[in-house]
Amino acid sequence: MNFPSKLIEDAVNEISKLPGIGKKxxxxxxxxxxxxxxxxxxxxxQAIIDLRTRTTYCTVCHNLSDTPVCSICSSPKRDHSVICVVEDIPDVLAIENTAQYTGLYHVLGGVISPMQGIGPDNLHLDSLLRRTEVDSNKEPVREIILALPATMEGDTTAFYLSRKLKPTGVKITTIARGVPVGGELEFTDEITLGRSILTRTNYSTE
Amino acid sequence: MNFPSKLIEDAVNEISKLPGIGKKxxxxxxxxxxxxxxxxxxxxxQAIIDLRTRTTYCTVCHNLSDTPVCSICSSPKRDHSVICVVEDIPDVLAIENTAQYTGLYHVLGGVISPMQGIGPDNLHLDSLLRRTEVDSNKEPVREIILALPATMEGDTTAFYLSRKLKPTGVKITTIARGVPVGGELEFTDEITLGRSILTRTNYSTE
Incomplete structure (x- = not known):
């Protein structure tokens, strides 16, 4: 593409570095x-610069936050005995948008992926273990929900975490896998469908 | 959407003001x-700010330019006797990318649209008329190609321009309308197909 101006060429080059945005x-x-x-x-x-230079993360759950402890971690209305472990920040937003969860979060910042060189040391695992420690100043953690992606990396991370968390005695659960609401059985992949039969739950009309 | 940080909320709000970019x-x-x-x-x-604050336009053709006269208008390699009239800057880029045109351009900055309150006075029409005036210092304009959109507004503008330019005696042409290259006849709308039969050209294998 021949640009009539260097300024527009620079702008196009910079903007097209963003994911999913091409030159056109x-x-x-x-x-x-x-x-x-x-x-x-x-x-x-200004919003772009502020975002990158002034954004800080919650020291407890590693979610985005303008304060040292985020609004979720510091809210007395949330259930501090449940921690939902997620891969990254968009997952927190997705779960928050369901308005079905009132506990806290823990953002790992990724999942274990030897192919991409991401090991347990690159993730916020130590701080999660520290959160499960018994401390007289705070409510003890009763349950940890693993809400990790249903991929090999996600499953590996869940397995690793469950092993690490076992000695703490905290109940470990994982979000349900199954046929999505509104999903047709015939178009559901066989692994999901097979697993949804194996992990069937009691029918309830409540 | 509930954002964990005011900074990311601001950034999302600003970025989603761009056309075709939603909140997600x-x-x-x-x-x-x-x-x-x-x-x-x-x-x-920086590229965004520079683009908006430092970009200037060619004083001759109103295309984007870093210099008072753009690289096309000042090029001795271009045919200065032909001017292609287009609606806006992307049209110049589109025609330049075909590598089929060696003349100059004139960017109107829009088309006549009474519905949107755009009249002839809002467009760069006077400067186009001035370019057709005979001047001993420059090559006389021989042909003006109207490359305007095939819409009611584009046709109105083309009609208006042809009337305005008639007294100058300059030859006025318009880009060919017809079935696109690679286009199937059965899927071409009847107006385009009808017009392509009426304006048929001699078959040539050259």
Whole structure:
């Protein structure tokens, strides 16, 4: 692509480095920026810089937070005896959006993946173990829910975690795997369907 | 969506103001930014600000340009006797990418659209008329190609322009409308197909 201006070429190159945005989309966005007020571009740029330079993480659960302890970890309304272990921040947002969970979280920051060189030491595992320690100042942890991806890496991490957490005596659960709500049986893959039969639950109309 | 941090909420809000980017995509981009080096975010932000604050337009053709007269208008290799009139900057890039055109351009900055309150006065029409004036210092304009969109607004603008340009005696042409290359006849709309029969050209194997 031949650009008439170095400035637009730079902008297209930078914007197209973002995932899922190609050169054509980047050009469309750049031309849109040119047509807007200058304040639009400056506030966008400022938000990007602030996000990257000022964002901090919760020291307890490693979720994004503007304060040393995030609003979930510091909320008296949440059940502090349950911790849901997730791979990354979007998972917290996804579970929060269901409005079905009132416990706390623990963001691992990834899953064990020898192929990508991610071992247990690269994840927030020590801090999770520390959270399960009995401390007279806080409510003891009663249950740890593993909400990890249903991939080989996710299963490996879940297995590793369950072994590490066994000595603590905390109850370890995992989110249900099965046919999605609204899913047709004939289009469900055989592993999910097979597992959903093996892990069938009592029928309840409540 | 409940955000754990005001900074990410701001970033998502700003990014999702861009056309074609929703909240979910904006969140994905924001989390990607957080995982990259700080230089990634700062150079992206800088490119956006530079684009909006430092970009200038060619005084002759109104295309984007870093110099008062753009590289196309100032090139001695281009045919200065032909001007291709387009609606906006992406059209210039699209035609340049075909590598089939060696003349100059004129960017109108829109098309006449009474519904959107865009009249002839809002477009770069006067400067186009001035370019057709005979001047001993430059090559006279021989042909004006109208490459406007095949919409009611585009056709209106083409009609208006042809009337305005008639007194100048310059030859006025328009890009061919017809069945696209690779297009199936049965899936071509009847107006395009009908027009392509009426405006048929001599068959040539050259």
């Amino acid at each position: 989309t980047a050009l469309r966005l750049s031309l849109h920026l040119l047509k807007q007020d200058q304040s639009f571009a400056t506030s966008l740029a | 995509t904006a969140l994905r981009l924001s989390l990607h930014l957080l995982k990259q080096d700080q230089s990634f975010a700062t150079s992206l932000a």
